[in-house]
Amino acid sequence: xxxxxxxxxxxxxxxxxxxxxxxxxxxxxxxxxxxxxxxxxxxxxxxxxxxxxxxxxxxxxxxxxxxxxxxxxxxxxxxxxxxxxxxxxxxxxxxxxxxxxxxxxxxxxxxxxxxxxxxxxxxxxxxxxxxxxxxxxxxxxxxxxxxxxxxxxxxxxxxxxxxxxxxxxxxxxxxxxxxxxxxxxxxxxxxxxxxxxxxxxxxxxxxxxxxxxxxxxxxxxxxxxxxxxxxxxxxxxxxxxxxxxxxxxxxxxxxxxxxxxxxxxxxxxxxxxxxxxxxxxxxxxxxxxxxxxxxxxxxxxxxxxxxxxxxxxxxxxxxxxxxxxxxxxxxxxxxxxxxxxxxxxxxxxxxxxxxxxxxxxxxxxxxxxxxxxxxxxxxxxxxxxxxxxxxxxxxxxxxxxxxxxxxxxxxxxxxxxxxxxxxxxxxxxxxxxxxxxxxxxxxxxxxxxxxxxxxxxxxxxxxxxxxxxxxxxxxxxxxxx
Numbered sequence: 001x002x003x004x005x006x007x008x009x010x011x012x013x014x015x016x017x018x019x020x021x022x023x024x025x026x027x028x029x030x031x032x033x034x035x036x037x038x039x040x041x042x043x044x045x046x047x048x049x050x051x052x053x054x055x056x057x058x059x060x061x062x063x064x065x066x067x068x069x070x071x072x073x074x075x076x077x078x079x080x081x082x083x084x085x086x087x088x089x090x091x092x093x094x095x096x097x098x099x100x101x102x103x104x105x106x107x108x109x110x111x112x113x114x115x116x117x118x119x120x121x122x123x124x125x126x127x128x129x130x131x132x133x134x135x136x137x138x139x140x141x142x143x144x145x146x147x148x149x150x151x152x153x154x155x156x157x158x159x160x161x162x163x164x165x166x167x168x169x170x171x172x173x174x175x176x177x178x179x180x181x182x183x184x185x186x187x188x189x190x191x192x193x194x195x196x197x198x199x200x201x202x203x204x205x206x207x208x209x210x211x212x213x214x215x216x217x218x219x220x221x222x223x224x225x226x227x228x229x230x231x232x233x234x235x236x237x238x239x240x241x242x243x244x245x246x247x248x249x250x251x252x253x254x255x256x257x258x259x260x261x262x263x264x265x266x267x268x269x270x271x272x273x274x275x276x277x278x279x280x281x282x283x284x285x286x287x288x289x290x291x292x293x294x295x296x297x298x299x300x301x302x303x304x305x306x307x308x309x310x311x312x313x314x315x316x317x318x319x320x321x322x323x324x325x326x327x328x329x330x331x332x333x334x335x336x337x338x339x340x341x342x343x344x345x346x347x348x349x350x351x352x353x354x355x356x357x358x359x360x361x362x363x364x365x366x367x368x369x370x371x372x373x374x375x376x377x378x379x380x381x382x383x384x385x386x387x388x389x390x391x392x393x394x395x396x397x398x399x400x401x402x403x404x405x406x407x408x409x410x411x412x413x414x415x416x417x418x419x420x421x422x423x424x425x426x427x428x429x430x431x432x433x434x435x436x437x438x439x440x441x442x443x444x445x446x447x448x449x450x451x452x453x454x455x456x457x458x459x460x461x462x463x464x465x466x467x468x469x470x471x472x473x474x475x476x477x478x479x480x481x
Contacts, residue, residue, distance in 0.1 A: 042335030085111030099201030242402030369470030
């Protein structure tokens, strides 16, 4: 990496990619040669937890360095207050977003000089606000109808597919391909010489699960992880039972969720999902090649991660909005030129910790009020345990209707999930029960652990309010822009 200038930064953020999706990190069912290449070049965080299990609150937390209860984005559709991209902008970076960020307003600047927005693959639902993004316009210009909940409903087998369909249009029009190609176009055409921050928001593997036949064929006969089904549904707290009923009654994102899907249906859903990830892997390779062609690969930091995961019928649930591992744990890789250590970090870390990490790597001062903690020491292989616990939270919305607010704490081998309006909750010993099928919430032998974690949650919220006084003053000084 050149010492004369600050590094470029490419921040690749997928949507709804669970942690078990990169072959080089031990998941042999995957085909991900380009992500494997990044793993070998960089530092992988194997216990990376999101601060909220849905798109907007997770992303707002990531790009502010604060928790949802601090920044006010506790569900999709709420306005963002600020983004640390502004600090990179002021430090002389050319800041560009291509693809999804899920900000509100959708095209708000939030520190970017340019935004080429592509939002969710499927927005054909009455609860989703109307918006024409760059992908919509490209499909219209080609004279084709966008595949969506509306078009898939015309299929006779729509109710059997669990959201799994084949992409039948030209591959170049697929959302992930379109976004990656647009990012590569920017890398090819932009004439500026200043360092750049390029955020690439790939819309997949969020449903509809829609790989092309070529990628689907990679997984057709491949053994895949079986869904976690050996649980007692009635042991789940009432808000999660309500969430399941909600999914069974509404085909969000073209998924008709079924109470008792067959093994074949669940396997098909997973083949499509993992094939979508392999499509994404190819797009990552394109970006790496574009950086090399531009002559800046050796001067560019690359971050790869996702905003949350996907249950894929684990525990009987569709998509996210739960605190199960498949929903709140994501892959994360940071590759810094000149540091090729193929390092794994197993410490607990939070997705928002990537914010101050990027700022430090760019030579930008990190605001003292950030709740996020820089991961930079890990990148050099230092002993740098920074968190004893990680937290995640989500408020009620049009899908999570059964609780006003849920909060998770993960500490050591234990995970606790608290619901503000009921006495039920979840408590898992992840060492003895990594699949989270035995809820110990009412187990008298776990009463002391439960009380200790609830106290940790209380202390965290108090400390959070104290630490972020400066954030509130900052928002007042900038007019929350």
